[in-house]
Amino acid sequence: MMLHTLRTIDINSSNKKKKNLKTSEKVSRMSDITDIFDGHVRIFKTTHSGDVYQMRMYVQEEKRYIRKSLKTRDKQLALSIAQKEFIFYQAKILNGEKLFSLTGNEMRERYLKYVQTLVDEKQISVGRQTNIKTFTKHYLEFVGKNTKIQNIDKKFFQGYRSHRQSKKKDITMTVVVNESITIKQMYKWCVNEGLIQSGYVPDFGTIKVRKNEVRRIGYTIEEYRQLVDVSKRWYSKVSKEHLLRDEEIYYRKTIRDFIVLMGNYGFRTGELRLLKWKDVKVHQDETSTITIHYETTKVRESRTVTGRRGDVFIRRKTYSKFTDNDDYVFSHFRRNDVITKELLYDYFNKLVKDVKLKYVDFDTKKTLYGIRHFWISLHLLVGKVDVFKISRFSGTSPNQIYKHYDNVKDEQISKQILSYNLKFDKNNEIILDDDFKE
Structure with a gap:
């Protein structure tokens, strides 16, 4: 034996200085x-x-x-x-099952390390990485950080939709579907890595997305004017007694210039945040040519566009500390690093409160990203450039524009229909006004 x-x-031992350590x-x-x-x-x-x-x-x-x-x-x-x-x-x-299970938090941490390698190898954008971090954070709130993932029944995830609705009343089902896809991708990676039993796929049940649910809500022309009006002198309102006055002025100027460039180019926030000085060329007529690289954009396709307001880049160089070719156009105040999304949105939200004080009808529910929607909607309404060219300039597909912005085209068509008189005579023949021109 x-x-x-x-x-x-x-x-x-609660005290290392105790002489009689037992x-x-x-x-x-x-x-x-x-x-x-x-x-x-x-x-x-x-x-x-x-x-x-x-x-x-x-x-x-x-x-x-x-x-x-x-x-x-x-x-x-x-x-x-x-x-x-x-x-x-x-x-x-x-049967391919694991007898020892990771917790939800351990699985997420491992997956995010893998996602970081994809970013480093330029396989996905930083914006996509940010979304994955956010979506998997919601996952943890649902299952619990310390829950053993091996013990979660697949059908448990059918409660995810109602959970998210209870946390965010105005959440769209499109967002819930996108989150569920990301969570499934995380589990698929875990299966491939041998961290969870083969064939495990979370069952989210049926999530119905209403047609046209995600039509974009952009700013009106008047709202955009109000936003720019307050932002252009907002930095001058900083008190002389402010402990970090120079830094506060810097970030207020930053959000002003960020808004103007989004309004003139229709960039995504991530594309503009990650823009470097080497990607910007300002011309003598103060137009500027900007290159958006594939690794910084959602659709993984580079594009080069030329637009107005090159003076904004010239102005920014007068007050930013970091203006070398490899520096970010929108950097932190104190260090040579890209401004975080959280800091950018923090100052935007502060600005919106001051806009509301001056313009009481201003819609505070619209986000910084809504300026991109404003740009696309504006060009659709003007109708001087076709949808394919708008989609190319803004880095999206014509299908996405048709899907998310067709309400703008509805308005445009309605105005055109109302621009002439059409009626039927007693024989039901169509009669158009004589001044109607095709």
């Missing part, structure tokens, strides 16, 4: 050991378990031991229970 000794040491040793010894299934399973007693038999099984695939009490003092019964437990666990292993 083998004798195996495990030693553990407990040190209790150390206790607890030694747990195995006895009455019996190995079965060629040594894969061992039953035994310990000095701490009394006469109750214990079981230990080594899982080669996961390099860990399963240990559990067999809850009996009868050796024959203990052997029988251990045999059944071994068969039970072996069936799970053969």
Whole structure:
């Protein structure tokens, strides 16, 4: 009979300066050991378990031991229970299941490390990475940080939609669907990495998305004018007693210039945030040619556009500390790094409050991203450039414009219909006004 000794040491000390430090040793010894299934399973007693038999099984695939009490003092019964437990666990292993599970938080952390490698290798954009971080954060709020992912029933995820609606009343089902897709991608990665059983796919059930649910809400022309009107002198309102006056002025000027460039180019916020000086060329007529690289854009396709307000870039160089070619156009005040989305939105929200004070009808629910929607909607309404050219300039597809902005075209068509008189005579013949021109 083998004798195996495990030693553990407990040190209790709340003050390292105590002279009389007491150390206790607890030694747990195995006895009455019996190995079965060629040594894969061992039953035994310990000095701490009394006469109750214990079981230990080594899982080669996961390099860990399963240990559990067999809850009996009868050796024959203990052997029988251990045999059944071994068969039970072996069936799970053969089925591709994991016996030891990560927590929700551990899985997310591992997945985000993988996502970071995709960003580093220019496989996905920083904007996409930000979305993944946000979506998987909502996942953790739903399942719980310490929940063992192996123990989550697939159908549990059918409650995700109502959970998100309870947290955000105005959330669209399009957003919920996008979040569910990201969560499924995380689980698929875990399956491929062998972190979870093969074939596990969260079941979100049916999530119905209403047609035209995600029609974009951009600013009106008047709202955009109000936003620019307040932002252009907003920095001058900073108190002379402000402890960080120069920094506050810098960020107020930054949000002003950010708004103007979005309004003139229709950039996504991430595209403009990640723009570097080497990607900007200002011409003598104060137009500027800007290159958006594929790794910084949502659609993973580079584009070069020329537009107005090159003077904004010239102006920005007069008050930014970081203006070398490899520096970001929109950098932090104190360090040579891109301004964070959180900081940018913080100043935008502060600005919006001041706009509301001056213009009481200003819609504070619209976001900074709404300026991109304003740009696209404006050019659709003007109708001087076709949808394909607008989509190319703004870095989206014609289908996306038709899907999300067709309400703008509806308004344009309605105005055209109302621009002439059409009626039927008594014989139901169509009559148009004489001044109607095609």
